[in-house]
Amino acid sequence: MKGRERLLSILSPLLLIAAWELTVRLGLVDGRFIAAPSLILVALWNMSVSGELARDVGVSLWRIAAGFAIGVVPAVLLGLWMGLSRSVRAVFDPLIAAVYPIPKIAILPLLMVFFGIGESSKIAVVAISAFFPVVINTYTGVANVDRVYLDVAQSFGASRALVFRRVVFPGALPVIFAGIRLALGVCLIVIVSAEFVAARSGIGFLIWSSWEMLLIDKMFVGLLVIAVIGTLLTIGLREIQRRAIPWRNE
């Protein structure tokens, strides 16, 4: 039964691709707008050989990595501080609540005023997008560490530093990680959107410019690549999480 289910779940996408190829070949859909899978593969090959694909992927990954690092690290630090101190939370909570609902891509023009049209504005928009889910999850995680664990630590006379290092931080870590996973998803959306409108390189630019020039096969390569990147980053993050939080059996 298990073998049969596995077979079915391998067959179903293959069948879909075959049906797709067939409908394009038979002219049931307009080949100018929907590229056949075989043509997408050919374009993927050509773009890999020419180095075009590597360049765009590299640029996007760099923007995500730099922006993510710049956004996540201060978010965790501020979140911890807010979780530990009510007054700090009282200061930052309304600010965060006010800015959080704004779709971050909407402030891209503003960021371009500050950072120019170069790399900095793209990295900044990724950083800001990553910042909010992480800061919110971090202070929620810290504030929601089960009371009984704090009682235990206090009853054994643990110092504040030890309580933080051994109780509060590890207690909040699963929630912090959930925030980081959320941030990663948001960052992918934001970088592609930013590259659509305000970049001359990157996967978003590849997709958008290919569409404008009706190079549909190349556009589909862009979609394929962004899907693969998203999947790989999620798997990588899950692996990091598994090592950082070995007490969670998910």
Place this chain on the structure above:
Amino acid sequence: MAEIVAERLGKRFDGGARPVEALTDFTLKVRQGEFCCLVGPSGCGKTTFLRILARLETPSGGTLEVRVPDPTRPATAVVFQETSIFPWMTVIENAAFGLEARGVPRKERERRVLPLLRKVGLGEFTDAYPHQLSGGMKQRVSIARAFVTEPQILLMDEPFAALDAQNRTLMQDELVALWEEQRTTVVFITHSLEEALLLGDRVVAMTARPGRVKQVVDVPFPRPRNTRSVRASETYGRLVVDLWNILEEEVMRARAGEQGI
């Protein structure tokens, strides 16, 4: 070894919609090396008294004197009610936490914790995480964590409440054996009259909230105690009924209070 003298102790909680009087005029003396069990209806302030002893709460009235002669050992250690061991620490890290909090170096912590973990049957599980353990094993870790710091007073807040009846019996026997080696002063809270009589030297019955001492029952069974022969004895059955006669009225009152009558 220590002695506890609580004189007209009171505790009010002002936080909620209306203030709650958890304890009033709570007067009790616990002798040194005594195993003292507290029973009483839910919400009668047993846990509040224990938390005051652990210095997790401060009393709002009366006096509390805790005489702990040895300044090198911690005054108290608590075995909490629910599973209070840290999910993110292994068994050995959990059991050594009290020592870690006192600044004992890692090697020394392990040297002291390992024999105790073996004694409570967790020698094979030192590197396991709590989610891999049964409820009984988790409470053993919690007990080891408290015992290893060699507290002068051991505070236990319904440590076996979440266990099934058979595991509970096993744990009671283990606790009796462990305690009889050390004879630390113990304050033990439980809902179970049977448990109080099996473990304790004295059983303190409390009133419904606000909690006061209603009656203190001396437990006549000798030490070292064989819980099997205690359970089989006629005195045990009679004492359970006696205790229930003392407490029934209070439990009814507590229930009426909950229903707002």
